[in-house]
Amino acid sequence: MNPISSPHAHGARSVGRVMLLVMLALTPATLAGFWHFGWPAVMLWCVTILTALFAEAFCARMAERSASAMIADGSAMLTGWLLALSLPPWAPWWIAAAGAAFAVVVGKHAFGGLGQNLFNPAMAARVMLLISFPVEMTQWVAPQATDLPPLAALGVTFGGNITDAMTSASLLGHVKAEASRGIALSQSLTGFWDPQAFGFGQRAGSLGETSALLLVGGGIFLAALRIITLRIPTAFMLGVALPAILANFLAPDSYLPPLAHLLTGGVMLGAFFIATDYVTSPSTPLGQWIFGLGCGALTWIIRTWGAYPEGIAFAVLLMNSAVPLIDRATRPRIFGRRRDGHSLTAP
């Protein structure tokens, strides 16, 4: 018999509970997405999550492990949920299904399962979809609330019945397109940029990224429960805002104002929910600052000079690949030692 050793007590936190709380924190922003984009968004969300769960069960079966136990930890559901929030709300069902399956099978289990993956599975899937299906992945709709009946919504999600009349452009896409035609920001932003609407999500964009304030609220909820720290989110926002402030100050006609950067695209979703993913972010406090700043700065760089209007997914994946290096370089100082590892000396 193995000797049982201390501690003989455990904290209340478990993996399942952590995942559940993160999903709870995502709920307000998700409901706002449903409200703004209607039934197709609900269906897309369902398809993404169901596919993720199915893929998880499939992988569990392949590994000869209990599928129900693996699903119970909630990680596959959360991956599906995050992916759904980053998709165009009226995307066809097969986009959601292909993405969710890719996220779980390739993004997670190919690396060895929960805790082993180098890249954020939801973002890996989003980038795969964006590269493979650029048209479907950039088809945005303006918020039209509930005016689409469920049956027509079925047609949108499962039949691809989406007409040009329904589509709209995201702010970042619009600005990029206008800039390529040589139109100055002061002109292209007119009528498009309203911070208030962006705070609550009445704008075109991914399913769950549009209501910045609800996302911040969810993030602060998680920080209050000590599920996440605010290091990565704060650093992420600073990483976007600092270059944006500088560039906008120097050339306001060519560079978006910092607030437009922070409230558009998925910055809030990325800062509070994507970049804070435990598995793919650094474990050390200093490392988390560096990681967040890197994600933010790369996002700004890709948005500003890259070919794609939005850069969160690319920025996060790039920084993911640097995490082992960051962790190694930023180990905390050990008690009674200097940073270089030598013991402190008696005074």
Next chain:
Amino acid sequence: MTMPAFSARSTLRRLFQRWGAHPEGRKHPAADTEITPLPLPAQLILPLAQHIGAPARPLVQAGQQVLRGELIAEAQGAISAPLHAPTSGRILGIAEVPVPHASGLSGPAILLEPDGLDEALPPEIADPFMLEPADIARRVASAGIVGMGGATFPSAVKLALGQKTRIPTLILNGGECEPYLSCDDRLMRERAPEVVDGARIILRAIGGERAMIGVEDNKPEAIAALREAAADLADVEVVTVPSRYPMGSEKQLISWLTGREIPAEGRPADIGVMVQNVGTAAAIHRAIRFGEPLTRRIVTVSGGAIRTPRNLEVRIGTPLSALVEFCGGTTGTVARWVMGGPMMGLAIRSLDIPVIKGSGGLLALVESELAALPEPGPCIRCASCVGACPIGLMPLDMAALIRNGDLKASVDIGLKDCISCGTCSFVCPSQIPLVQYFNHAKGELAAQDRNRMKQDAIKQLVEARESRMEREAREKAEAAARRKAERERAKAAAAQAAAAKSAPATNTEETTA
């Protein structure tokens, strides 16, 4: 009194030093009950090794009558502690009995049958402030006092350090950060003057200037009682520290109270600090003021399965079963018996084990208190362990390295700095047995070191033997050669002599020829 500047510093530290965990206290109802003396059991079991260092050497024989306080086993070597009879009675003998040990090992113990009279030796009473510091340390040594917080390091060895090094600051550890335990809390509440006097005696013994008694803020009654007892004393200060595990760890408490860190390769004395447990201070008070050796201690009996949790004052050597019985036995199913606190205590399998000098608690935990998953999950790199580690280690990386068998790499990232407090295992959402990995690895490394030393010793012996044999062979050969040479010389001499005898003739023959 607490200085305002100090509390500002403390507030800042509370904000920025986030290590540790907040396990549920579960100190009540035991903490609300007065210390109750436990009646004498039918037999006392007194292990010879109740302290760090060499086991004591027994001085008694079966059948011998002893009085309370009589020396029954003497200290052996520089780091050791003597043992005294906790009550009067007859020595039954010395036997191998189960002792508190992680692997359920047994060890030698003196068995004593109390006669119920509890007759004491005439005490030796002294005024510590008339004694020389070295004399105090000597008396503490002969009273068999060891660290009562569970470390069981012989206290006199520490006090003697004060005569070699300048140690201006004494810290009394009243943190008691382990859940359930309230033996120190009750001691501070009910016997604050003893604790404070003990602090002053230690100060005198080490030539210290001031004493700080650090108490977690979840014990307001203890803090009030100590403050009252220390009200007129300029050199004793009672300081509130936040309730957080492991605040009672020496390194953490010193750092919190003085703002200084013990060097990783040093000792508290290197920064002019000594830490003693409040229970040790009270024991020193009794030893010096009343000549009373350490023969009893306060034990918290608690846990979800104990009918009436309480604090008992118990003779050393009392079997644990007697404590449980006195607390009304158990209700429901005991999932695990623990000696000490739940964070660092020892799981035990038998209640025949005796209370020893370092036992502060006996817990009967039910399944829900263990809160254990059926098996550990995968690491999700949440870094809870990194944030919780009071030493600044990265438990998740260390555990991964150990699991891969790379002990050296785990030492490189700080394995040997780990204090085994178990906070990482406590906070881990996947319940990965992190501290268990580290303790295993430390044991493995110690075994490797021992092995290497053994091999080195063997190698040296073999080399010595080889060179000795070589030398002997050489000497033998030389002696033989010498003897041979001598023999030949003798033979030659004899031949010469023989020749000389006949020589004249021959010579003449030759000359004549």
